[in-house]
Amino acid sequence: MLILTCPAQLQRLEGALRRSLPLALPVYGAVMNMNRGNPGDFEAVVDTWPDFRAVLARRRGEAPADDCYMNMHAAFYRDLGAYQALLESPGAVGGASGQAPPPVPESCPCPAEEAPAPAAPCPDPAVLDMLRRFDLSWEYGPCTGITRLQRWERAQALGLSPPAPVRDALLEHQDDPAVTYSLWHEYPL
Structure with missing residues (x-):
């Protein structure tokens, strides 16, 4: 033992x-x-x-x-x-x-x-809530099959004015899957 x-x-x-x-x-x-x-x-x-x-x-x-x-x-x-x-x-x-x-x-x-590298600290729950609200805002187009940052950039290119704090959070936590991917990331377009 x-x-x-x-x-x-x-x-x-x-x-x-x-x-x-x-x-x-x-x-x-x-x-x-x-x-x-x-x-x-x-x-x-x-x-x-x-x-x-x-x-x-x-x-x-x-x-x-x-x-x-x-x-x-x-x-x-x-x-x-x-x-x-x-x-x-x-x-x-x-x-x-x-x-x-x-x-x-x-x-x-x-x-x-x-031994893997220590995990990065989890993002603030308020940040995750903001990202979920971004996922649910259909005015920025569909979010299935792409990352949140890809969706943000697409909305920006189309002149839809996505929120800048969303992009900041995505860039700050770009290695965290909970931040990178939307609620529907596993579903293809």
């Missing part, structure tokens, strides 16, 4: 779980949150690494007996025997010994290039 602490390992685990959706959804959600700041203070425990057959997402540290949310776990397994062995390991789910499993060392053997 190993606790994954290395960011590269957690990214690799997230990718492996993504390929096993929808069966791995509860654990995938927990690992995804671990890779994005870990607001729930979870940790991932695997039976072996890197070829895991069972993974358990659980709260870090000791859980108070009266806190029903702290005692929540999520599991995914490819092999029932490996999952049962993981659950029976000392400290996996607050076992009788109370000992926590040894964490994987911080100097993990994962190459640093496997």
